Amino acid sequence: MVLIINNIKADIIALKKTLELHNIDVDTAESGEEALKKILKNNYCLIIMDVQTPDFDSFEVVKILSANKQTKDVPVIFLSALNIEKKYIFKGSETSVVEYITKPVDTDLLMLKVKNFIKIYEQQNELKEIKDLLSKEIKIRKEAQDNLETKIAERTRKLVLKNEELEMKNHELQQFSWVVSHDLNEPIRKIQVFIKIIKELYLKNDEKGIDYIDRTIKSAERMQTLITDLLAYSRLSAKVKPEITNLNIVLQDVLSDFDYLIERKNATIKTTELPAIESIPSQLRQVFQNLIGNALKFSNTENPPVIEITSELISDKSFDSPASPEGKYCRIIVKDNGIGFDEAYLDRIFIIFQSLNDRRMYEGTGIGLAIAKKIIEKHNGLITAKSEVGKGARFIIVLPLKHE
Known part of the structure; x- marks a missing residue:
């Protein structure tokens, strides 16, 4: 945003209209006191100020701006018809005034300078953002680097312990699978044998009983297959x-x-x-x-x-x-x-x-x-x-x- 300071309202309106035609946001102040209050509250990329102001000293305003950390880098363009008096030019230079344009103002020249200042302001903001991001990144990386070796060592130690624990559990699981497989298969085999004996000796003429026996035998076979398959699945964890x-x-x-x-x-x-x-x-x-x-x-x-x-x-x-x-x-x-x-x-x-x-x-x-x-x-x-x-x-x- 650009701030225009001038105690003549007509001049403010004319200059504001010119800037707004170029899609530039504009704020205005008609006195030095009003201008200083606004400058301390808002961020401006440029100040355009008339040198000849009966109620305040323009150069004093600039001195105040230069002395303030928040506003010392804000550029100022002086507008004045007194181009013949060199003392004003020298006085402007002493107070770090960036530009000095005489009246009547060449609109094209003014807009060129205004756009340049706006572009510089935007670039400075981008650079500041990049600088802030880089500072944060450097800080984060430094903190990470400081702790990295300790974290890696600790993580490695935990992984080694976890791996040893998993290997032990894996070994125990394989032993358990073998034992369970044997212990489960043995009674199933006996069930199959006794059921077949019952079928052959006592149920030769009982169709319904034979049907139940056949279903029981199939169920026992499925259970045996399931145990065998589970055992095969558990064996896959072994190292061969x-x-x-x-x-x-x-x-x-x-x-x-x-x-x-x-x-x-x-x-x-x-x-x-x-x-x-x-x-x-x-x-x-x-x-x-x-x-x-x-x-x-x-x-x-x-x-x-x-x-x-x-x-x-x-x-x-x-x-x-x-x-x-x-x-x-x-x-x-x-x-x-x-x-x-x-x-x-x-x-x-x-x-x-x-x-x-x-x-x-x-x-x-x-x-x-x-x-x-x-x-x-x-x-x-x-x-x-x-x-x-x-x-x-x-x-x-x-x-x-x-x-x-």
Whole structure:
């Protein structure tokens, strides 16, 4: 904002009108006393003052401004018709007056100077803001630097202790899992044996009793499967050294385990050459077992199952990475023509105990894919699936050739 000081109202109005035409905010004062009160209350980027004022000394006003810390840097433009008297010019210079313009005022020249002062004022404010921000930043950084080493040391100490604690708990959990698995499996096995004896010896002619017995046997089998799967899931936390693994051998072992089911369902298995990678063979065997087992389990009743296992080398750790003979990763796809699923529920299928299908129709614990995901992630790999309801599913795995 620009302050105009003049005791002649007509001159104030004319000058104010000129400045406002250039979108400049203007304030006015008609006396030295009024001007000083306003200057102390408001921030002005420029003061325009008439030299000849009968009721106050313009130069005294400027001296007062120069002596005040708040106003000492505010520039002043003197307007005067007394350009022939050098004493006024010298007097203005002594009081740090920035500009001295004679009357009649050249409007273009005045506006040029006014805009320059406004621009300088804005730049000074920007610089001040930047300086303040830099000062705060330097202060913050200095404080942070002073405490950084202490905080890092303390944080490292806590992390080491926490890691040791987690390793101990992990070891205890694995021992607990083994014990619980054994203790739970033993009574279940006895239940299965005694139930079958009851069925064979005492219920040969009781259809309703046989139905209840068969349901009990199935429930016991599901419980046994659940315990086995939970134990397998807990084992994944154990540290095992990876080794060079021929995935073709792993896959053939899995297919051999499913010989009876493949024959019973008249399934077709198509495979291509798989690579040898650094891995934990038993864990990848479990991945193939879960994926192929699901493909056989969730087959379409109208057509025999067709399962395709393909592989190719790729350049990057990405599902969409282009194929590359020199790639450091492999992409393995297990494709089937089964019942499929809605991709809207993709995230759920890899969560433990989550199942998208009716467990009365399709037996299972909802742990298999959670195990597969955890194994792939332990191998620094990726796993996802593509599917449509009724159109089968494709499970896509990306694994590094060398263990990282």
